[in-house]
Amino acid sequence: MVNPIALYYPHIHVRDDTWLKYAALYWPRMGRLRPRDYPLLDSVVSARLHAAGWLLDIEPPQWAWPQVGQPFLELINDHAQALRDRFGVDRIDTWGVPAAEAGFGYAGGVRSAGGRDDAAARGEVTWLNPRFGFVHASKIGPEVVAAAVDAGLAVTGPGRGGTWVGMHPELAHVYTCALTERVATEDHLQPVTDQEQPHTALSGWTLDRLVHLLVDRPVAHDEGPRPHPDLLDSFVFMAFATVVPANLDTVPVEKIIEIRSTFGAELDAFRTYAAEQVQEFAAIEDVRDLAVRREYLRLEVDRTVTTRLNGLRERLRSVGLESVYALANVKSVALPPLAALAAETAGVPAALTAPAALAACVVSAPVQWRRQRRAAIEESPVSYLFRLEREVSPTKLIDRLRKVWPA
Template identity: 60%
Template sequence: MDPIALYYPYIHVRDDRWLKYAALYWPKLARLRPAGYPTLDSPVSRALRSEANWLVDVTPPAWAAQEVGRPFLELLESHEQSLRDRFALDRIHRRVGYRGSRRSVRRTSLSAGSYGRDLPDWLDYVHVGKMSPEWLGAAMVADLASTYEGRGETWVGMHPELAAVYTCALVERIATENRLHPVTDQELPHTAASGWTLDRLADVLLGTAPTSAARPDAEDGFVFSAFETVVPAGLDTVPVEKIIEVRTKFGAELDAFRRYVTEQSEKLAQLQDVRDVEVFREYLRDEVDRAVTDQLKQLRDRLRSVGLESVRGVVNVKSVAPPALVTIAADTVGLSPAIAGSATMAACVVAAPAQWRRQRRAAIRESPVGYLFQLDRELNPTGLIDRLRRAWPG
């Protein structure tokens, strides 16, 4: 059973293009939405939620807030002054140089996931439903947090670093206990897969090492890099209805691709030990080339072999195969432009037997990257047809 993805750190997904990528791979995407919270979803999010039942809401469980709050309370009890020195609201307020009431600072912009117009923009926010009363009360007494009202909801404002670490720890706990896979469209200083023990919290929140962008999950990076080999750059212009159609149409191929990614997990896990992000990305590119690009080439070569077998003995049918027929061939056959010469492509369409079509379908389904091949055909058909037309002599 493939795990459901769990989106973080926000309630609303901020990047529709990323959301389409996620919908092309994950069985479902869950998000932590407090009960009754009014959403302002984008049209893409609404379609994936209401029409496809792919985006689902999960109420933040009270047990998770209680369990995650305990190590934060322990850290506060033993290192209150150090935490205040770094994260106290009064200190942040003085550093930003604002002279006036905290509650009068206006956010500079409103997006689907913003909290309200009258919240300080120098803080980050966690919904009150995601924090235990004990941890919230202690944090407020220590001046590490304050509550604000926005969009009819109560939010807990904190130093951005403290809010980020708490959110990651909460998401990790919920994901671990529910077999979910944390995913994000944001570049964050930390991830929800960092092992948020008390020692880890102390190291991150009280350590002296500067924070930097966290390395992405190797498996997620592999999947998205694989998609980028076939999915057009203008994915943001592809209608969400097409994304839903592809998921439904090629479910078997998608399942095979997910199994293939799972098989790569052991190798991908080794990359998590690579310290520098640039080196990590180079290793990931090499792995995608080896495990995806080469597999796609093998599939196309196999389809070419099957197609050539079906047209053996045909001499020259260029006179009865105009460019329009090649366009049909691109949609029906899906062969590489490398074999899109006039006689070969025309013969493939004119003479392709039912047996050959069955062999072709079987080859795609048996390939671990058959799903990527189908994505290329479904989401980038114009590019494929143009390449075929350019290959047509005269």
């Protein structure tokens, strides 16, 4: 099974660095739709992952214009007045929360790798009203832009990296989702996002759906069912939460890159395992209430991940190694009979503290212990999570033991 490359949306710049680290720990690569001449103002984390070849730039494909644009052209031609009543640019003062605050604005919340976040650094110009949602003109066919401007639904103007199209944030978001869905489908990519979205890039963006959402005035978002995050994404992130510390934002991005490089085989095995598990309980995708869906998912993570991790730790204990968390908090250790025998064989004085005895036993551990340990890790489909647990939650004691008892 080919592991899919992720496709980030709805922006060019990733807004959440911690989310980006999680994504880099799982996805083989992640692309973003970046216009050719668009100058980057990446965060330090994004810039480092981009330089490492993990974060990819995908130029918005021109073949997508007619496929995505046709239903929008039909929508504008058939329902121009209804659209103007809700989204006309002459009604911009009634649109409510500025798009930048809602996460749909032009360069909102982006800080450059150098740390500057002022208007001059971003290259913004005065016409960019913060209530607009923006889409770079290279992502929209010229026919759609012209029709939207003629209908009073959009304006255009210069900005960083070329021409931008400003419109109601919901129009901008729906178009971006439709474009992402089409590119992802044709290029076998997996849409992913760090934003809480009113719509998703996997919603089947047909003309009928556009009419339903943008013309028929559907039930308000807070009164109807909200789109759920992708099931695989949710499963993976919840599984990671069992081993990755809450302060992942403090883990250097270089460490994330090192983990990917060192444990690539285990990562591939875990991706395959995660995809298989999600297929088995795909029925919960249809659960309407997000809180209920989350509980079902938590039960599946406990069954398919936590149980296996505990089994792996127990198997490792049986060959003389305490679990990572037990070692991280060790104050006194009652050596099991096997370890006690090894300590005696190694000539460790009985007066030594238990942790010292344990460390001494590790130094002289029989070769077969190390082989059994490697085999246990390699055979487990969740061994990658075990590696993460060790690598992103290190302690001095664990580091010492790791040096004398390599995996």
